[in-house]
Amino acid sequence: xxxxxxxxxxxxxxxxxxxxxxxxxxxxxxxxxxxxxxxxxxxxxxxxxxxxxxxxxxxxxxxxxxxxxxxxxxxxxxxxxxxxxxxxxxxxxxxxxxxxxxxxxxxxxxxxxxxxxxxxxxxxxxxxxxxxxxxxxxxxxxxxxxxxxxxxxxxxxxxxxxxxxxxxxxxxxxxxxxxxxxxxxxxxxxxxxxxxxxxxxxxxxxxxxxxxxxxxxxxxxxxxxxxxxxxxxxxxxxxxxxxxxxxxxx
Amino acid sequence: xxxxxxxxxxxxxxxxxxxxxxxxxxxxxxxxxxxxxxxxxxxxxxxxxxxxxxxxxxxxxxxxxxxxxxxxxxxxxxxxxxxxxxxxxxxxxxxxxxxxxxxxxxxxxxxxxxxxxxxxxxxxxxxxxxxxxxxxxxxxxxxxxxxxxxxxxxxxxxxxxxxxxxxxxxxxxxxxxxxxxxxxxxxxxxxxxxxxxxxxxxxxxxxxxxxxxxxxxxxxxxxxxxxxxxxxxxxxxxxxxxxxxxxxxxxxxxxxxxxxxxxxxxxxxxxxxxxxxxxxxxxxxxxxxxxxxxxxxxxxxxxxxxxxxxxxxxxxxxxxxxxxxxxxxxxxxxxxxxx
Numbered sequence: 060x061x062x063x064x065x066x067x068x069x070x071x072x073x074x075x076x077x078x079x080x081x082x083x084x085x086x087x088x089x090x091x092x093x094x095x096x097x098x099x100x101x102x103x104x105x106x107x108x109x110x111x112x113x114x115x116x117x118x119x120x121x122x123x124x125x126x127x128x129x130x131x132x133x134x135x136x137x138x139x140x141x142x143x144x145x146x147x148x149x150x151x152x153x154x155x156x157x158x159x160x161x162x163x164x165x166x167x168x169x170x171x172x173x174x175x176x177x178x179x180x181x182x183x184x185x186x187x188x189x190x191x192x193x194x195x196x197x198x199x200x201x202x203x204x205x206x207x208x209x210x211x212x213x214x215x216x217x218x219x220x221x222x223x224x225x226x227x228x229x230x231x232x233x234x235x236x237x238x239x240x241x242x243x244x245x246x247x248x249x250x251x252x253x254x255x256x257x258x259x260x261x262x263x264x265x266x267x268x269x270x271x272x273x274x275x276x277x278x279x280x281x282x283x284x285x286x287x288x289x290x291x292x293x294x295x296x297x298x299x300x301x302x303x304x305x306x307x308x309x
Numbered sequence: 310x311x312x313x314x315x316x317x318x319x320x321x322x323x324x325x326x327x328x329x330x331x332x333x334x335x336x337x338x339x340x341x342x343x344x345x346x347x348x349x350x351x352x353x354x355x356x357x358x359x360x361x362x363x364x365x366x367x368x369x370x371x372x373x374x375x376x377x378x379x380x381x382x383x384x385x386x387x388x389x390x391x392x393x394x395x396x397x398x399x400x401x402x403x404x405x406x407x408x409x410x411x412x413x414x415x416x417x418x419x420x421x422x423x424x425x426x427x428x429x430x431x432x433x434x435x436x437x438x439x440x441x442x443x444x445x446x447x448x449x450x451x452x453x454x455x456x457x458x459x460x461x462x463x464x465x466x467x468x469x470x471x472x473x474x475x476x477x478x479x480x481x482x483x484x485x486x487x488x489x490x491x492x493x494x495x496x497x498x499x500x501x502x503x504x505x506x507x508x509x510x511x512x513x514x515x516x517x518x519x520x521x522x523x524x525x526x527x528x529x530x531x532x533x534x535x536x537x538x539x540x541x542x543x544x545x546x547x548x549x550x551x552x553x554x555x556x557x558x559x560x561x562x563x564x565x566x567x568x569x570x571x572x573x574x575x576x577x578x579x580x581x582x583x584x585x586x587x588x589x590x591x592x593x594x595x596x597x598x599x600x601x602x603x604x605x606x607x608x609x610x611x612x613x614x615x616x617x618x619x620x621x622x623x624x625x626x627x628x629x630x631x632x633x634x635x636x637x638x639x640x641x642x643x644x645x646x647x648x
Binding site for chain 1: 344350527530533534563
């Protein structure tokens, strides 16, 4: 069914700051499909959420949903945001960020995205490192792991998923092509040396913690703002193609 | 004053409080409404239900309620006023030095009144800063780098005019620079919460203290790194504290990081009143114990001595308050009698 296909695409869009899919964060307020036209309602935890991230997510929604072969037109509707009108006009009109905010932006958002992809890299790496450390692996053994070992090092519990997520971000950065290369590296691909392992781990841990904390904050504020329960969203999804604008209770 | 079960007295300075007016009559536009609704969302999200206010009260609560909530119910001995002007959103401003001065004039020993400046005001703003010092003898300023002005949507501490204002602060003895990072800073294409400009300013102005409000959240990792390098960078705990109720584990983890990287001598308690009330935060903080695993992992603890520093001693040092003498001054004032 077309709506499920749209949600499948939306699950591939992440909040750049949190490295979590919009569908899991509750940021998708509803989807309407009418023939080849898709309208996606997009909402954020506060009126003031950073406009640059809001724009990135809106543009990513449009791009991912447009990939479906039957889609002719995508309209993203960011709502209840200090720049909602500007962002909606910009994204739906196919403009860049700098074109949308000519007075306020000094350029586009590649650098911002890159900064947060590096943080996401450390976040995913730290989650995996923590699992192997909990299993009692030595630092030497950890630094000896090769890219090619990642699919098989942890095959049980959550470990497998953590290794897959880390491998995916290595691939995204072009660091996974050589199966014999060290698996645990800095975001720029430099191997982590034994002498810096502890400091690197602490840095990665602070990054992971900060992102987790922000995600908890965003989820909590979103829930407070829209007073919406999981059940309502589940009902909406099964109800099919009608408009599912979120219930805003102020 | 908070008294422990054993009778120990804890002197409390609330490092971040406001007396704001976001009533519909004072709101200029949707941004004013959006601003107060966002604050109200914070209150609803993190407060125990009995401490969630109705929206009209939250918009404008008035000086009597402030005194009751903060000093009478809330254990606080001295409150620091941190103004946020927002004159593009509110007719008379949201929470200006002049608005806050109303209470300072009535209860002079109960308040530390801070000022504010905006480097985009140029020369006229430097004169305003001087007048604040002459009129109110301010020793600190709260800077809101995300304030809108005309077509501008914010500024940085490293802007040339900001440097001139910091020089002026140094000359005038305004030593405590409270920095608040908000989410709409210019340029919009950069990370709005980035704290690196604080690092540069702190290196250039070693005689000034930089108190980063809500500890640089949501960039805690960058903030911890900077604070560990710079001896004059402090952390204001507004927004961090209320997590103690609904997310105690996150609170414990943030505190463990802050105690390790920033240090017990550089953290200042703050309720961010009226977003949250100090009463329940202080009660929970005094009862709080650092979980064993975090004590071991980070090598830190929240002992009574550490709590004393965070709740009052650190701010007293920054603002030149002698706690023993100040207690005597407050013992018989109108508020002490009402309590």
